[in-house]
Amino acid sequence: MGHIAVGMSGGVDSAVAASILVEKGYDVEGLFMKNWEEDSEYCNAEEDYKDALQVCDTLGIPLRSVNFAKEYWERVFQNFLDEYRSGRTPNPDILCNTEIKFKEFLHYAQDLGADKIATGHYVRSKEVAGKVQLLKGLDPGKDQSYFLYGLNQEQICSALFPIGDLEKPNVRDRAEKLGFDIFDKKDSTGICFIGERDFKEFLQQYIPAQPGIIVTSSGTKVGDHDGLMYYTLGQRKGLGIGGGHGDGEGAWYVLDKDLENNELIVGQGHDHAGLYQKRLTASDLHWISGEAPNNENLKAKIRYRAQDAICRITELNNTEISIEFEEPRFAIAPGQSVVFYSENICLGGAIIDKAFN
Amino acid sequence: MYYFDHSATTPVHSDVLDLMHSIQKDVYGNPSSVHSQGRKARLLIETARKQVAKAIGTIPNQIIFTSGGTEANNQVFWSLLNQNNIHVVSDTIEHPAILKVLSEMETHGIDYDLVTVNKNGRISIADIESEIQENTGLISIMLANNEMGTIQPIKEIVALAHENNILVHSDAVQCMGKMPVDVNDLGVDYLSLSAHKFYGPKGIGILYFKNKDSLSSLMIGGGQEKGLRAGTENIASIAGMGLAAELVTNQLDHHIKELASFEAHFKSELKTIFPNAIFNGDANNKLPGLVCVSFPGYRSDILMAKLDRANLAVSSGSACGSGNVKPSRVLSEMGVDDETNISTLRFSFGASNTSEQVDLLLFELKTILTD
Numbered sequence: 141m142g143h144i145a146v147g148m149s150g151g152v153d154s155a156v157a158a159s160i161l162v163e164k165g166y167d168v169e170g171l172f173m174k175n176w177e178e179d180s181e182y183c184n185a186e187e188d189y190k191d192a193l194q195v196c197d198t199l200g201i202p203l204r205s206v207n208f209a210k211e212y213w214e215r216v217f218q219n220f221l222d223e224y225r226s227g228r229t230p231n232p233d234i235l236c237n238t239e240i241k242f243k244e245f246l247h248y249a250q251d252l253g254a255d256k257i258a259t260g261h262y263v264r265s266k267e268v269a270g271k272v273q274l275l276k277g278l279d280p281g282k283d284q285s286y287f288l289y290g291l292n293q294e295q296i297c298s299a300l301f302p303i304g305d306l307e308k309p310n311v312r313d314r315a316e317k318l319g320f321d322i323f324d325k326k327d328s329t330g331i332c333f334i335g336e337r338d339f340k341e342f343l344q345q346y347i348p349a350q351p352g353i354i355v356t357s358s359g360t361k362v363g364d365h366d367g368l369m370y371y372t373l374g375q376r377k378g379l380g381i382g383g384g385h386g387d388g389e390g391a392w393y394v395l396d397k398d399l400e401n402n403e404l405i406v407g408q409g410h411d412h413a414g415l416y417q418k419r420l421t422a423s424d425l426h427w428i429s430g431e432a433p434n435n436e437n438l439k440a441k442i443r444y445r446a447q448d449a450i451c452r453i454t455e456l457n458n459t460e461i462s463i464e465f466e467e468p469r470f471a472i473a474p475g476q477s478v479v480f481y482s483e484n485i486c487l488g489g490a491i492i493d494k495a496f497n
Numbered sequence: 498m499y500y501f502d503h504s505a506t507t508p509v510h511s512d513v514l515d516l517m518h519s520i521q522k523d524v525y526g527n528p529s530s531v532h533s534q535g536r537k538a539r540l541l542i543e544t545a546r547k548q549v550a551k552a553i554g555t556i557p558n559q560i561i562f563t564s565g566g567t568e569a570n571n572q573v574f575w576s577l578l579n580q581n582n583i584h585v586v587s588d589t590i591e592h593p594a595i596l597k598v599l600s601e602m603e604t605h606g607i608d609y610d611l612v613t614v615n616k617n618g619r620i621s622i623a624d625i626e627s628e629i630q631e632n633t634g635l636i637s638i639m640l641a642n643n644e645m646g647t648i649q650p651i652k653e654i655v656a657l658a659h660e661n662n663i664l665v666h667s668d669a670v671q672c673m674g675k676m677p678v679d680v681n682d683l684g685v686d687y688l689s690l691s692a693h694k695f696y697g698p699k700g701i702g703i704l705y706f707k708n709k710d711s712l713s714s715l716m717i718g719g720g721q722e723k724g725l726r727a728g729t730e731n732i733a734s735i736a737g738m739g740l741a742a743e744l745v746t747n748q749l750d751h752h753i754k755e756l757a758s759f760e761a762h763f764k765s766e767l768k769t770i771f772p773n774a775i776f777n778g779d780a781n782n783k784l785p786g787l788v789c790v791s792f793p794g795y796r797s798d799i800l801m802a803k804l805d806r807a808n809l810a811v812s813s814g815s816a817c818g819s820g821n822v823k824p825s826r827v828l829s830e831m832g833v834d835d836e837t838n839i840s841t842l843r844f845s846f847g848a849s850n851t852s853e854q855v856d857l858l859l860f861e862l863k864t865i866l867t868d
Contacts, residue, residue, distance in 0.1 A: 169802075202802075204798065253803060
């Protein structure tokens with residue numbers, strides 16, 4: 141059996157992933173990764189480390205730790221800030237997987253002599269005709285393939301995903317039976333380094349806010365905004381548009397951002413036509429198999445929690461792609477990734493630049 | 498598992514274990530009781546006090562039992578609060594059980610200055626002299642450092658301090674069994690020891706003091722230990738420490754010779770295996786058997802993990818709890834650059850080792866370093 145380094149976050153998923161490998165007889169060691177230097181009430185690496193240690197002690201495996209805060213800062217966080225500066229809505233967790241977990245962490249594990257790494261992601265991998273496929277996790281509510289579309293063949297081959305065929309309640313059950321203190325630890329939500337803290341306050345520390353006005357698509361001022369970077373397309377909450385504007389019916393939604401004039405463009409009602417687009421272009425294109433798929437059975441997700449929707453490729457080169465959905469999609473946000481699927485197979489993806497009709 | 502981390506802690510000597518076991522089983526009396534069980538317990542404690550006193554060249558009256566080195570250090574420092582001269586001189590490579598106490602005490606009005614060390618980790622008398630102020634009441638310098646084993650010129654420091662009516666404390670937890678620890682010879686006013694560093698149990702140590710008048714108790718209660726450390730005594734551990742102190746000092750020459758020979762063999766072989774190895778510390782003033790080596794081009798966390806996988810226990814000075822592989826503060830203070838710093842491992846040999854084990858360690862290192 142091989143020597144596996146399991147990325148331990150202190151959460152229940154990686155804990156159960158490690159336990160499964162131990163049960164199967166692998167030579168397992170835990171590896172705790174610290175990617176963010178600050179320790180605060182929002183981001184408590186010390187607590188997470190202790191949780192991971194309790195799990196590893198229970199399993200009788202060593203836990204080592206490694207710090208990639210510098211790499212994370214340079215390669216993930218700077219990109220995150222750049223994207224916000226450009227008025228986009230980035231997804232740093234995707235970049236963290238390709239730049240940190242499946243690059244730096246993988247290399248570190250290999251330096252330790254590990255044959256493979258393992259993570260607590262809800263995905264599966266399968267070898268078909270000399271290539272590996274990345275499959276959705278079996279639990280439809282937890283599938284994390286969206287975050288891993290940037291992996292290549294070598295990275296997937298170097299990794300095991302032991303909980304990909306489990307459902308979350310089952311994972312928690314196992315954790316409880318194994319005596320892990322963290323069996324009922326809350327799932328982490330949102331961007332890891334922001335945690336539960338106020339997003340605006342966090343971003344303000346790094347990017348100066350430029351307040352401006354909120355206008356309707358016809359140019360009528362309906363309010364003021366604190367800075368375009370705080371809003372994302374399709375956002376409804378926190379716009380602060382008072383009564384007396386519009387037709388008095390239906391909530392206000394962010395339709396677009398006018399960076400040049402520093403204006404936030406809004407419209408009323410979830411059905412507002414400006415919220416729906418059929419087409420998009422995206423760049424930084426990556427195919428897991430190394431090759432573009434054909435349009436047969438092609439579906440795409442435009443954000444993590446979106447449904448896969450039928451689409452077809454209209455233009456394609458090595459780095460860019462244009463697609464058209466069969467049905468218009470709600471609030472396609474530049475900076476998010478469009479991720480392609482054929483049934484359960486995650487094919488790859490790209491970062492959205494523009495949506496239109 | 499082969500253990501080369503004796504500076505972190507040592508395995509308990511089997512005679513000590515036997516003694517402690519029989520005490521836990523048979524002697525349950527409270528040493529404060531007047532009946533025979535109490536007398537039995539008291540006798541064990543006083544025997545241990547004599548053993549430890551003899552081991553460090555003093556009389557039993559000048560020793561109290563504490564929970565270990567950390568507590569002993571704390572007691573000396575916190576006692577300063579009741580005194581007039583509240584300035585302390587210490588140094589930058591002390592254990593956190595000194596440095597963190599000082600920084601905490603600053604909020605209580607204590608003032609302190611730290612002297613730096615040279616590239617070998619040695620403190621200069623002149624540096625200490627220049628930090629002495631009118632209200633300096635204490636100089637605290639470790640007898641030898643835990644990371645690279647450099648021994649400090651305590652006798653000279655004591656001479657300087659006493660000329661200026663300043664008391665001297667020395668944290669000597671690393672030293673028992675590796676060098677003579679004679680409080681009269683050293684001349685110190687306070688000295689801290691911890692049993693688990695010399696084949697005794699964990700959770701027990703001593704504070705030596707020349708004069709009890711300047712000490713206050715951290716633990717207030719039943720008045721045990723001359724009123725300087727309240728709480729029912731940990732009889733088995735105290736007796737275990739007494740025996741451990743006796744055993745290790747009776748065998749001191751033998752221990753030193755053995756440790757020196759492990760060290761010499763290890764160093765010379767390592768130089769052949771890995772000519773770039775850098776040996777840190779003061780070659781002329783160091784504890785035997787403690788070898789602090791930098792492996793330029795390697796990372797200590799990876800080397801340590803590989804040795805751990807081969808069932809060989811060593812350690813590194815870099816703190817690495819929750820993903821904070823940070824350079825060792827001690828090595829940084831010696832001017833070691835960060836890259837070299839995080840490539841450094843500490844091998845500390847001890848009585849549980851054999852020369853075959855040292856060879857096995859060398860073999861594994863060779864495999865790892867030439868992989």
